[in-house]
Amino acid sequence: MKKSIALFSAACVLATGLGAFVGCGGDKDKDNSKTVMNVSLNPEVEFVLDSDNKVVSVNALNEEGNLVISAEAFENVEGKSAEEAAQLFVQVSAETGFLVSGTASDGENEVEIEFSCNKEEAKALYQGVKSKVETYLADKAITVKMELEEGITEEELEALVAECAPYMDKAEIAALNTMELVETIYESRKETADFYSQELKNAYYEAKAFAMQQVEYETMAENIDVLHKLACDTAFELYSGAVELIETTRLTMLVKENSPYQIALKAFREAKTAYLNYRSEVAAMEQTEKTEAILERLASLEKVVEDTEEALLKAGADANAQLDTLKERAKEAYDAVIEKLNEANVKAKDHAKKISENQKAKQEEFFTKFESDYAAFIEKAKTDWANMKTELENRTAEGDAEEQA
Secondary structure, X not given: OOOOOOOOOOOOOOOOOOOOXXXXXXXXOHHHOOEEEEEEOOOEEEEEEOOOOEEEEEEEOOHHHHHHHOOHHHOOOOOOEHHHHHHHHHHHHHHOOOOOOOOOOOOOOEEEEEEOOOHHHHHHHHHHHHHHHHHHHHOOOOOOEEEEOOOOOHHHHHHHHHHHOOOXXXXXXXXXXXXXXXXXXXXXXXHOOOOOOHHHHHHHHHHHHHHHHHHHHHHHHOOOOHHHHHHHHHHXXXXXXXXXXXXXXXXXXXXXXXXXXXXXXXXXHHHHHHHHHHHHHHHOOOHHHOOHHHHHHHHHHHHHHHHHHHHHHHHHHXXXXXXXXXXXXXXXXXXHHHHHHHHOOOOHHHHHHXXXXXXXXXXXXXXXXXXXXXXXXXXXHHHHHHHHHHHHHHHHHHHHHHHHO
16 A cells, blocks of 8 residues: 655645645746646546656546556556556556457547646647557557547646545635646545545545544644633534544445445446447457347447446435535534634634644554555455456457457
């Protein structure tokens, strides 16, 4: 498990409300700038590149993306060029059937790439990536349609930061420039590099935010007079209870094996595996072999994928609707804590340096505890994707053996 933890600058300005702390930095030199590269087929993967366009982090943007990046080929992706990273993406996609060998139908084998840099830089990067990918796939007799998308907008980067840094409020995020937004994304992605689950990553980001708020309160509580301490502690206990309810609900609805989301994800994996394997089989057939019955079966399997994906999205939406309500209550509870602290004349801005130092000191402990508490879920997520990948690769291996025979 990677232990790289994002630390806050001592110059960070701490805020109140649900977003109690913020990572910040000044304008960065060009040599320190980073770029986000998203590669999408159906699996969607995000690469953060350094100023030399070398990969410094990789992250799945959807559940199927976790299958791709959990592959052994991605173990040493950091340090590879943007071109090499994109090749790895299509390599694993081809091995698992997301890319079709043989005759591809409309909508298949379409790879989209987008960057967070300016249009000229994006175009130059794209040409290098396109050349590398097409050269690799030519040897595999796979034809792809590659497109350079409009680019990742600042609004989209802000949405990513809001997702992976929930401790920041909208005003704090809006105050960051493009390089700072990408840097914040990069630091957060490093921490969840081995979490091959969208919901585990969300759980980590939000648990971290709550943990850092606790540090903020504990630091300020050292300065509360006896008269106000009981009221402040009582308010914080109510907030802690609201946070615990969020954690329990997340586990019950999204993370545990018997949760609605994980049950739906299992069904989706099984449906997708059956569909991709049969699609690869059909694509390898001569056109005259593709009978109406075969095509109907393929369409039926695709419909099952669509239905299970819809059920998966609904399970996630239902759970997150409940969580949003609980998080709003937690915010109200923490606002009440801040109000009590203000009544005691204790304000975060007066203790910002000490709070920042204490939060830095607490982060490694928080990471280790989360890793330990969620160890079984972290391991299961990786195992489940590995099992799916094996089932998909077996189909590919069988097809290769038949061709050689």
